[in-house]
Amino acid sequence: MNREQEEIVHAFMNAYNLNRKEPLAIYGTGINAEAVLTCCKEYPIAGVIDLAKTGERFCGFPVMPLKEVIKKKIKEIVVVARPSVHGIIYKRIRKWCEENEILVSDVYGNNIAMKLKVRGQDLPYFGLSYGDLEREIDGHDVISFDVFDTLLMRRVYEPADVFVLMDRELTGRYPFIFSKERKAAEQELRKQCEPTIYQIYECLAEKYHLSEKEKQNLLSLELEKEKAVLCVRETMRCCMEYCIQRGKKVYLVSDMYFPAEVLGELLEIHGIIGYTELLVSCDYQTSKPEKLFDILKEKADGKRYLHIGDNQEADYDAPKRRDIDAFLIMSAVRMMEYSAYGDAFIFLKSFSSRIMLGMLAAEVFQDPFVLSRTKGIPTIADAEQFGYAFIAPLVLSFIIWMFCRVCTEEKSFLLFSARDGWFIQKVFHYLAEVWKLAGLPKDIYFMVSRKALEIVEKGEDKAAQKKYLEYLESLGFAKYDTVFYFDFMSRGTCQSLLEHISGQKMQGIYFQKSISGIASKDMIHVWPYFEECSAHEKDLRIFALCDFLECIFTSYQPSFQKIDEDGNFFYEKEKRTKKQIRTLKKIHAGIFRYCRDFVRVLPDMPKDMPPKEYGDEILRYMSSEYSRIEIPELKEFTLDDWLGGDKNTGMDALI
Numbered sequence: 001m002n003r004e005q006e007e008i009v010h011a012f013m014n015a016y017n018l019n020r021k022e023p024l025a026i027y028g029t030g031i032n033a034e035a036v037l038t039c040c041k042e043y044p045i046a047g048v049i050d051l052a053k054t055g056e057r058f059c060g061f062p063v064m065p066l067k068e069v070i071k072k073k074i075k076e077i078v079v080v081a082r083p084s085v086h087g088i089i090y091k092r093i094r095k096w097c098e099e100n101e102i103l104v105s106d107v108y109g110n111n112i113a114m115k116l117k118v119r120g121q122d123l124p125y126f127g128l129s130y131g132d133l134e135r136e137i138d139g140h141d142v143i144s145f146d147v148f149d150t151l152l153m154r155r156v157y158e159p160a161d162v163f164v165l166m167d168r169e170l171t172g173r174y175p176f177i178f179s180k181e182r183k184a185a186e187q188e189l190r191k192q193c194e195p196t197i198y199q200i201y202e203c204l205a206e207k208y209h210l211s212e213k214e215k216q217n218l219l220s221l222e223l224e225k226e227k228a229v230l231c232v233r234e235t236m237r238c239c240m241e242y243c244i245q246r247g248k249k250v251y252l253v254s255d256m257y258f259p260a261e262v263l264g265e266l267l268e269i270h271g272i273i274g275y276t277e278l279l280v281s282c283d284y285q286t287s288k289p290e291k292l293f294d295i296l297k298e299k300a301d302g303k304r305y306l307h308i309g310d311n312q313e314a315d316y317d318a319p320k321r322r323d324i325d326a327f328l329i330m331s332a333v334r335m336m337e338y339s340a341y342g343d344a345f346i347f348l349k350s351f352s353s354r355i356m357l358g359m360l361a362a363e364v365f366q367d368p369f370v371l372s373r374t375k376g377i378p379t380i381a382d383a384e385q386f387g388y389a390f391i392a393p394l395v396l397s398f399i400i401w402m403f404c405r406v407c408t409e410e411k412s413f414l415l416f417s418a419r420d421g422w423f424i425q426k427v428f429h430y431l432a433e434v435w436k437l438a439g440l441p442k443d444i445y446f447m448v449s450r451k452a453l454e455i456v457e458k459g460e461d462k463a464a465q466k467k468y469l470e471y472l473e474s475l476g477f478a479k480y481d482t483v484f485y486f487d488f489m490s491r492g493t494c495q496s497l498l499e500h501i502s503g504q505k506m507q508g509i510y511f512q513k514s515i516s517g518i519a520s521k522d523m524i525h526v527w528p529y530f531e532e533c534s535a536h537e538k539d540l541r542i543f544a545l546c547d548f549l550e551c552i553f554t555s556y557q558p559s560f561q562k563i564d565e566d567g568n569f570f571y572e573k574e575k576r577t578k579k580q581i582r583t584l585k586k587i588h589a590g591i592f593r594y595c596r597d598f599v600r601v602l603p604d605m606p607k608d609m610p611p612k613e614y615g616d617e618i619l620r621y622m623s624s625e626y627s628r629i630e631i632p633e634l635k636e637f638t639l640d641d642w643l644g645g646d647k648n649t650g651m652d653a654l655i
Contacts, residue, residue: 005035008080008107012036015109016078018043025049025069025077027089027104029058033080036107037061046072051092051348052158065349066096076103079112086112088334091342123338125330129372133239133308136327142302143243144324146309147254147263149331151236151272154229155362155601157333157354164351165225165601166218176208178218186257196282197222197257223262228600229358232270233332235367239308240272249300250275253307255287255314276300288314293322310334310368329368332361339365339376340626344617353610355601356393359594360618363388374628381630383583387590390622391552394542394615395591396598398529399428400605401612402486402509403437405527410481412441415506417448420488422555423588427595435605441484447471447569449560453497467563469501477504484509488553489546492524499524512546529612541619551637556581575638583633622654629654 016024023046026033037045037059047064056063069077077097079089083106090104090112097104104112137143145151148159156162163179170178185203189195195203197219205215243250252275256263260278267273277299281287284295297305305324309315316326330338336357337345344360347353363385364370370378380386406414416425425445432440456465477483485495485506491514499506508526530542542549558571576584621627634654 005032008032009035009039012040012078012080012107015105015107016043020044022076023072023074025064025072025074026061026080027077027093028080029053029063030081032082032107034059036080046074049077049093051345052160054349066093069102070100074102076105078105078107080107088337091337092345092348095343096346125328126338126371126376127373128369130235130239130367130369133327133329133369134242136306136325137239137243137248138246140248140302140304140306140325142249142251142296142300142305143240144251144253144296144305144307144319145236145240145275146307146311146315147252147256147267149233149310150308150315150329151233151240151252152230152266152270153233153332153362153366154226154358155231155355155597156229156358157348161351161354161358162222162225162229165229166221168351168602168604169221170218174208181207182222194255194281194285194287195257196259197262198259199282200257226266227269230266230270231362231366232272233366233368235369236308236329237270237272240275244274249302251296251300252278253288253292253296253309254279255281255292257282259283289318293319293324297322297324332365332368333358335365335368335371336361339371339378341378341621344614344621347610347614347617350608350610352602352606352608353614355598356396356610356614359597360389360393377626377628379628379630383586383631383633384590384593386622386629386631386634387552387587388594389590390618391549391587392591392594393618395424395427396431396595397609397612397615398511399424399431400609401529402428403432403440403605405509406441406484407437407439408441408482409439411479412482412484413475413477413480414441414443414484414486414509415446415448416443416486417446417494418560419449419555419557420550420553421445421486422557423553423591424486424488427591430592430595431599431605434599434603437605441480441482444475446475446485447560447563448494448498450493450497451572452560452562453494453501455562456501457497461562463565464562467565467567471563472502477502482507486510488512489514489550492526495524495526511549512542514543514546530616540613541616545619545622548637552584552587554584556584577633577636579633580636580638583631624654 023044025047026037026045027049029048029050048058048061050063053063054065079086081089086106106112160183163182167177167179181204185200186195189199189203201215201219204210240250254263260280260283263280264278279292279296281292284292286292307315307319307324307326308329310329310331312328316328319326336342344357364378380389422445425443452468455461456468459465483504483506486509487494488511490510495506495508508524510526510528512530513526513528530540558574561570561572564570622629
């Protein structure tokens with residue numbers, strides 16, 4: 001053990017009673033946690049927690065899911081990690097711990113909740129701005145940039161998730177779990193050298209007797225997955241261009257197993273070009289904390305050097321030891337953990353949620369200064385970004401749930417009801433095509449509204465009644481074993497009326513089913529994604545935002561009213577402004593972009609989506625407590641309800 005580990009073990013022994021009866025859990029899987037678990041075996045330690053490694057074993061202990069903590073009656077979690085990351089860890093589990101009355105402490109026995117203020121406003125970093133970085137750059141003639149999490153970032157929670165993506169495609173093909181062996185091979189080689197990607201795969205090939213073709217296929221798959229998850233930190237790419245335009249010598253310096261020839265290609269894909277040279281640890285067989293910055297100084301021959309990166313040791317402490325000035329920025333994921341969105345990390349359990357959280361971080365926190373002087377609350381000023389960040393996770397999760405509900409061997413028919421089903425149908429078709437899903441029902445965009453059905457039921461407009469009944473007849477419900485009816489938010493009014501008029505029983509597929517108190521509506525068969533059984537049952541954001549979301553899911557046409565004598569669809573008068581329609585189209589574009597990014601990472605439909613509460617939690621971040629939404633048109637969104645009168649839904653949603 002080194003001196004730091006000895007101090008940690010000593011602190012733990014002083015703080016915690018050897019004879020205590022209540023079990024403890026250790027949060028952490030680093031070298032300090034290893035020292036505590038190894039030296040304190042007689043203490044009542046029941047297991048280890050690390051949300052990134054749940055299901056594995058560490059030092060002989062199971063790495064437990066949070067639900068196991070409850071089963072083992074653990075009432076205290078001891079975080080064994082550097083104090084600088086206590087805030088990040090606590091933010092991940094705070095909400096869950098509060099709900100289950102579990103104390104979170106450090107190795108000294110201090111209550112972390114009492115010690116920490118976990119919002120970003122308490123960090124000196126969040127007092128910095130992009131202007132501060134430019135002023136630093138102006139005072140130096142050689143500027144070096146880190147690559148990963150500085151110029152490029154991944155749309156996953158952590159880099160090793162790329163290997164898990166490979167696991168999903170390699171299941172059953174090899175007698176080992178690829179992700180574990182890939183990490184183990186790299187770690188083993190790092191004891192001797194700074195390995196290249198080629199050396200890592202050579203090590204794997206020797207251990208498992210892989211053929212040259214198998215080795216090359218695995219290597220190619222890793223590069224393919226890296227390309228699928230990588231995106232650019234646009235603010236930092238522009239910063240690099242700023243340096244080049246001002247005549248600075250610009251170098252990129254990276255501790256990485258991709259040699260310059262490979263890493264340079266990845267950079268070029270994202271428009272990162274024009275730098276003087278790319279220095280990679282595996283090419284020079286030395287790292288940043290060792291001699292890579294010495295090599296930089298030999299090559300650049302400058303007077304004043306500035307390095308920009310995200311890692312405290314490699315990008316700040318190491319250059320400082322070489323008389324190189326350093327400017328530390330924060331990675332997108334770490335910024336999100338410190339921000340008002342930090343509670344979302346409670347949903348790290350499923351792999352799909354690790355992708356979705358990485359996507360949210362990459363979208364909202366690509367700019368390392370987005371939280372500058374904001375008290376941890378980011379600004380969202382673009383409608384497309386609004387759709388991507390807040391609405392898309394719910395839409396994607398719902399449609400995957402919907403696929404599982406409507407996929408059947410029976411002859412079935414799916415009605416996407418006007419107007420809420422128009423956009424959902426388009427996303428449904430896109431995902432079904434990309435994922436090559438089979439067994440889905442035939443579907444149509446179905447012209448329906450409460451007013452149209454009321455006209456038919458009451459028979460006051462005989463011509464309209466006749467035409468609509470002909471429309472229903474043309475659909476041929478009798479040909480199908482099952483008829484599904486999609487609606488976004490409903491008490492069942494349209495479905496119950498439609499069943500009565502057509503004589504066809506249906507299965508409702510709803511985002512949200514609300515209580516009605518009317519027997520005819522409550523008797524219909526509905527599968528709701530969210531169900532409200534009691535007005536006081538659940539604290540879910542979707543129930544407060546249903547009117548606002550209905551405005552977002554709607555089509556660009558006004559409400560359908562009737563079919564006229566000539567067979568033309570007749571609509572209500574449009575009450576939305578052209579600006580509102582443009583804003584709606586941008587939101588839809590953001591949702592589609594999100595879906596494209598997601599399927600690029602996961603080319604097959606996932607079966608391990610996060611719980612529906614994840615989408616609801618992200619909806620919560622639209623409010624002013626979590627985000628500054630600077631999109632004026634959203635506040636003017638109006639739901640034209642012919643029964644209840646028009647509702648201004650946007651103002652309520654964003655307060």
